[in-house]
Amino acid sequence: MNIEIEFKAKSIENGNWVNGYYLQTGTDNKRKSIIYQSNNSSEKMIEVDPVTLSQFTGYNDKNGRKIFTNDIVKIISTYPRVKLEDNEKIVFKGDSFGIEHHSGRVISLSYYFINPSRDSIDVIGNIFDNADLLDNEESADLKFEDLF
Numbered sequence: 001m002n003i004e005i006e007f008k009a010k011s012i013e014n015g016n017w018v019n020g021y022y023l024q025t026g027t028d029n030k031r032k033s034i035i036y037q038s039n040n041s042s043e044k045m046i047e048v049d050p051v052t053l054s055q056f057t058g059y060n061d062k063n064g065r066k067i068f069t070n071d072i073v074k075i076i077s078t079y080p081r082v083k084l085e086d087n088e089k090i091v092f093k094g095d096s097f098g099i100e101h102h103s104g105r106v107i108s109l110s111y112y113f114i115n116p117s118r119d120s121i122d123v124i125g126n127i128f129d130n131a132d133l134l135d136n137e138e139s140a141d142l143k144f145e146d147l148f
Helices: 109-111
Strands: 005-008 017-023 032-038 043-047 054-060 066-068 072-080 085-094 095-102 105-107 119-124
Touching: 005 032, 017 043, 054 095, 054 109, 066 072, 066 119, 095 109, 105 109, 109 119
Parallel strands: none
Antiparallel strands: 005 017, 005 054, 017 032, 032 043, 054 066, 072 085, 072 119, 085 095, 095 105
């Protein structure tokens, strides 16, 4: 299995998102966070805001967009008798990537890719630019037996 290591963060210079490899330079009191970009013809080192640093999870959403930590995703789960829709945040907790439910519970991100015909994930923003997307109402408390 090939694991793609990639990060994104906002540029200090202009506030735009940049993707690439993450590194730090400098000494303890003058440390800088850098996104390093390289292709066949050029290399760039862009200073970024470390607060916005987000890591690629290795998964893509239903439209092929890469899913990063701190992204906000719309999850649509379809069961025989009910369809659930919710906006949730992507996190790295413990030793894996997960989806943090508004209740605080974290479910492994891989769980949602086990049954793609039932669960659909779509990146709709991130916590830095679109925090208001997480202000959704609490989902109704459903019992397991209500789903089937």
